[in-house]
Amino acid sequence: MGAGGSAKQARDRRFQAILPLRGKILNVERADDAALYKNNEISSLIVALGLGVQGGQDISGLRYGRVILLTDADVDGAHIRTLLLTFLFRFARELFVQGHVFVGMPPLxxxxxxxxxxxxxxxxxxxxxxxxxxxxxxHIQRFKGLGEMMPEQLWSTTLDPSTRVLRRLTLGDAAQAAQLFSVLMGSQVAPRRQLIQEHAGRLDLDDLDI
Incomplete structure (x- = not known):
């Protein structure tokens, strides 16, 4: 999540918790289990959510009813969100089956x-x-990132349950993100070349903003 400081100040401590992630998390597509658990960001996410060290289908230890991904509305934010989706899909896809995963939609x-x-x-x-x-x-103010919003703005637009806009992510959304990420970031060159050739000249970047 970006703008962790503002989000921590803006949240309602009675029912909201914020886990700031510093930069982009590990690319799970190319990482083995050992590297996964050694990564500080990944291990912190696993512990914070209560997923346990094995992952899989058992999410009985989940500590929160909603896992909300909140990133900047730009290319870097979309990349971070796709990394998170890919990790959650591979590690605990039952989160999507039971409807626990959401994307927060901050205003532009x-x-x-x-x-x-x-x-x-x-x-x-x-x-x-x-x-x-x-x-x-x-007068128009464009928010280039969550860090440009004051805590009260972030609360009223993105964190307040009565006014925020959330999109629930389905298992299909996560699978699509994981498949796309596998092609774009995996070690196989041929599928990546084929994807680029098929969409060259007509690829809408919004399609990549899963």
Missing amino acids: YRLDVGKQSHYCYNDVELQQRLQGVSPGSF
Whole structure:
């Protein structure tokens, strides 16, 4: 999760816990079990969630009802999210079967019109909000990352259960991410070349934002 400091300040300590991850986690596609458990970020995640050291289908020790992945809305954030999805899919896919895994959807923009503020989660929503607004009568702030948001903004837009936007991830979502990641980051060159050739010139980067 990015912006761990802001998220820790913004959360409600009564029912929310934050585990900041420093940078991108281990690429589990190329790691054996020994390397997996020696990795600090992975081992901290396993312990924090209560998954146990063996993983598998038994998630009876899970400590939280919802595991929410919260990353920046950019390419690096998408990569980190895919790494996390791939790990969870390979280590404890039952989390997806039982519907415990979510992606938090932080806003991309804050639109100020007069004394009113609106948070927009994509470009389409921003343009809809701007319809009928006089030029020069508004201000737009784009959030390049979660760290640019004040704790109160992060709470009201992304952490508050009454206002936040979550997307539940299915087993199919996780499998798709793991398959794509396996092709792009695995040791086999031929499948990766085939994927690039098939999608060259028409690949929508949004498709990679699992």
